[in-house]
Amino acid sequence: MSEEKDNIQFELTNELIQQVEQLIETKKDKELKKLLDDFHHADIAEILDELNLEEAVYIIKLLDSETTSDILMELDEDNREKVLRNLSSKEIAEEIEELDTDDAADIISELSEERQQEVISHIEDEEHKAEIRELLAYDEDTAGGLMAKELVKVYETWTVAGCMRRIRGQAKEVTRVHSIYVVNKKNKLVGRLSLKDLIVAKSDQKIAEIYIPSVDYVNVHDDVEDVARVMAKYDLEAIPVVDANMILLGRITIDDIVDVMKEEAEKDYQLAAGITADVEADDTIWELTKARLPWLLIGMFGGIGAASIINGFSDAMLKFPALLMFIPLIQATAGNVGVQSSAIIVQGLANDSIDGSILKRLLKEFLLGLVNGLAIAFIVLIISHFVFQTTYLESLTICVALISVIIMAALVGTFIPIFLDKRGIDAAVATGPFITTSNDVFGILMYFLIAKAILGF
Amino acid sequence: MSEEKDNIQFELTNELIQQVEQLIETKKDKELKKLLDDFHHADIAEILDELNLEEAVYIIKLLDSETTSDILMELDEDNREKVLRNLSSKEIAEEIEELDTDDAADIISELSEERQQEVISHIEDEEHKAEIRELLAYDEDTAGGLMAKELVKVYETWTVAGCMRRIRGQAKEVTRVHSIYVVNKKNKLVGRLSLKDLIVAKSDQKIAEIYIPSVDYVNVHDDVEDVARVMAKYDLEAIPVVDANMILLGRITIDDIVDVMKEEAEKDYQLAAGITADVEADDTIWELTKARLPWLLIGMFGGIGAASIINGFSDAMLKFPALLMFIPLIQATAGNVGVQSSAIIVQGLANDSIDGSILKRLLKEFLLGLVNGLAIAFIVLIISHFVFQTTYLESLTICVALISVIIMAALVGTFIPIFLDKRGIDAAVATGPFITTSNDVFGILMYFLIAKAILGF
Structure with missing residues (x-):
């Protein structure tokens, strides 16, 4: 030993x-x-x-x-x-x-x-x-692209003893026997058996008598992400792949699905961080730049947009310089809230748990934004008043803007992923820099419009 | 049928x-x-x-x-x-x-x-x-917390025939037979067998002659994330769990690992989005607020920090109002770069692929930041000059600041996760709002210091 x-x-x-x-x-x-x-x-x-x-x-x-x-x-x-x-x-x-x-x-x-x-x-x-x-x-990206042809297949007309004899040969080629698939004489999938069932059965029984007719399967053209979801949901370790006529074509095993899930999770994580291609820390600077620069450019145009807005209000700014100080706060808060809201929705979409009306969901985000906004505005009110000595109207402007921007960011962060998903676009692209950038620009615009309404410049 | x-x-x-x-x-x-x-x-x-x-x-x-x-x-x-x-x-x-x-x-x-x-x-x-x-x-969170006691276990002294007879009883209790674990008379794990091996073997052979002595196993106190990594790496569908004396205690199956991996991926995704607890879209507003407000408050303090910096430079700002316009651009770029860098490092750490010297890695990020910074600064230079008609010195300030801030953000985004990881802290907490907030504040401070050096206010 x-x-x-x-x-x-x-x-x-x-x-x-x-x-x-x-x-x-x-x-x-x-x-x-x-x-x-x-x-x-x-x-x-x-x-x-x-x-x-x-x-x-x-x-x-x-x-x-x-x-x-x-x-x-x-x-x-x-x-x-x-x-x-x-x-x-x-x-x-x-x-x-x-x-x-x-x-x-x-x-x-x-x-x-x-x-x-x-x-x-x-x-x-x-x-x-x-x-x-x-x-x-x-x-x-389909079940066909992931499946292997190696599998153990028996005909429903065989006996247990004959089956045992024959699958000895088949099993040698198959690294791991999960399920034994039962087919009729036209090679249509009709059910499954486990090795355990075979061992426990009497040797003169017919396969037709002992097989389990309820079998999960996927179509050869199904998306791998759907296959992964089904296998995870039903705790399957292998799933047979069939064509439109139920002809057994191959099988997918859980180890391949584990790899798919890892890749999906990594891709979503990278998308949320504004990385567009699958890169690793050890890739070349050129590969990393190709993956990273696109989102930085989008963020840059957002920044230019914000600059234009500030430029448009430059006279007012000179009259109320205290407002300028809070631009980073408004911007950061809008970005953070938007990323949070969209992350929750993107995950919900991935788990198929987003149902019910969009309106109800937006109303909930509105309330959530209101609660978070009031909490943050209250703290900022105290700090701005005592530390930065802003006037009452300036403080009011900052607080109203913060609450409004938080609600707006929560609504945008919720709506965009759902909207994209309904159009068949992967909602994961919507989180991260995309939401952040649009919220930056909207947030700053909103801030100035509210300042204008309250301070009247 | x-x-x-x-x-x-x-x-x-x-x-x-x-x-x-x-x-x-x-x-x-x-x-x-x-x-x-x-x-x-x-x-x-x-x-x-x-x-x-x-x-x-x-x-x-x-x-x-x-x-x-x-x-x-x-x-x-x-x-x-x-x-x-x-x-x-x-x-x-x-x-x-x-x-x-x-x-x-x-x-x-x-x-x-x-x-x-x-x-x-x-x-x-x-x-x-x-x-x-x-x-x-x-x-x-340990192998012991994840394992099941149900497994099929045989003694090395048994014959194949005796083994088949006995495991029929054991197998009835076990939903899926993956591996049959072979133990010695002290219940120490010595090897494994597959049902396939048993079926292919002659019935009078001793288990000791046919078992495979190389068997992967985990200790009952191993972290579940480590168990998941081992099972994914070696494509295992089940792994036996032993104590310090190699006594067989239980087994972990891949379906439980799939759930662990899903939860881990979701947790990391949420952490990157600044959500501190495991929440779903359907949770109550109160639960969602508890998970979301902490990071918003950290972001808020970052915003207050940025306000203090701007306040400290307020006289200079009135002299060079054009500089104000680009605060959102500086801030957004710093945030985006930092999130990208940290996401790549966090994933590398999760995959155990971050090795080699930190210095070399920081040098690479420096070069990457320089390349991305030059590209973005060039575009901004043209736009600021022609659209916003900034002076040469102002344009120079903005470009130098952009490049410096991008390099700084890339270095911070790379260093912090590696540093936390070395201290045994989960690097995933470092991405998202944490990196964004510190880069916001650093970025704006850097911008003003560079402006001061170039414009001399």
Whole structure:
């Protein structure tokens, strides 16, 4: 009995990386293999992500394709692209042979059109080749783009004993058996079975007698986000994928959905922070600039808009300079309130929990804005009066403006995401800088209009 | 063969809710039961979330506890709390008997201390009772708080045939068999097996000959976020939980991890938007205010700080009124850049991909800020000169200030999350309003200091 490794404790140390680099430099292949054999492929991928390209390719060519194919799947996308460029089409095809169809299709789809054909032509297993071709045809954001062809399928006419015998063969190809899918003779999905059900059943029973006819499934063209929602809602670990005629085409497993959910969450988080493309801290300055500059420019035009408004009221400002001081406060508050309101709505939309009338929701935001606005205006009133010695009318202006701006920002932050969602636009783009910028401009305009009404300039 | 329901198409319509309400009002229990029997428990929970408390309790009391226990688990937390308050301790205990230990412990932990003891005393199954007591002792944010006691466990000394016979009994209690855990006679975890391995093995083989000794596991006191990271990284669908002596205590399944990940992502998103507690759009105005007002107050103090700075430079402002116009632009840009930088770092920290020296990272942000700053300053230069007719020195001031503020905001946005993380504080609190507010104040101060240096007031 060997002592188990605790994978939770894998730590990528500088010593380990130096050790690997040294073994590569001195070409001690045997020792290097022995060292890496102890690690999970996801850990080896982490090591490779730290090496330079030449070293990474060296290791990929050293280890056998059963391991390296898994390592490739775990590599950082940019690094994988570079490594693949350094492998011949035949070498890539060898990796592909080892992968499940879904992973194989993912890797091939990252190659250039021309390279894709070359690699596919080198795949020897004809069935694998045909299945990969099929998967490549689906949009990557649909169930078809995520599913694998590997699954365990039985016909309703089989007996339990015959079924056990046959699925032994099928199961060898499938890394994890979740559900066994039951089909009729036309390959239409009719139900499911678990291995547990099979083990518990008597061996001469017919599958038709024991299968569970209620089975969740998704259509091959369903959006992956919908698939993720269904699997999370019903606690599914795998879901079969069918076409419009209920023909069983493949299955999606929860580990792929976990990846989708992580990516979605990261994308939404970045959108809310005004980052338009999927970037990481280690990307180049150029990539980061491309992702960041667009929103900064929108914010800039908002700032120019605010400048125009202030410019338009410049005479009045000179008469009431105290009002100027509070421009940042008005602006910051409008921005913060808008971001809060929109974040809550965007999450509600993502969880499908926003229903009922928009009017009722806006009324609630109005009341919420009123409560928050009164609280903040009260504190600001005291500070502005005693610290900045503003006149009564100036204090009144600031307080009325604060309350109005908070209510306005809450309404805008609530309305825009719902409006976009109804038009079929991803509401997540609406939070962050977009809401902030529009609230900045509206807020300052409102401030001056209220000042004008109260102070009468 | 029955036609399958496509669960992805379940839609919560007003008609359906009205139908259910009518059946409750007219006490047509049989019809109501028949209607609800067609739905998945997660769908019934959605219906109940739309009903009033009385109606929801009516349905919970109507259906059998096998279904209602699952429905309870899926209910919105606030609604579950209300429903449970309307059930007797004995009724709750009946629900608990039907649930897996992890779900049972979750529900009980939501009750008051006193009620917990009452409910537990009504549980008839002594083993279930002891297991729930054990789980209740763990912190809910640890592996122990998430694990279930239900699992399939075999001793290494058993034969395949004996094992198959015995696990039939165990498996009946376990909703899904992922891995079969292999223990030695002291109940120490030594390895794992899949049902597939068992089916493929010869029946007279010893488990000791066929089990896989490399098994991932987590310690019962590990943080749930770490467990989630390990399971996602290694694509695990279940992981065994052990104590310090490797004694097998329970297992965690991926569906619970999916829920943890969703909650984490939502919490981080809300923190970035300046919402301090876990709230939903449907919560009361009071709950929403409690979650939203704290950050608004911090933003308010930032605004007051900015007001003080402007106040301190008020004489200069009257001499160069053109500078005032650009305060919102400076402020908005500082805020946007800071949020972008911090969001990228916070995500990198969450993915464990932030390594290397802080200095190198700050240098990169400096360069990035310079590139973005030059681009924005150039456009603003043209607009301010031609549209607002600022003088050369004023234009110079605005451009130098913009570039400096963008660099400062990028550095602050990068440094603060890394600094907090090193101190063991969740970096997610650092994004959003916190970064925005400090950058607002710093940005405006910097603007005036640069103006003073260039224009010399």
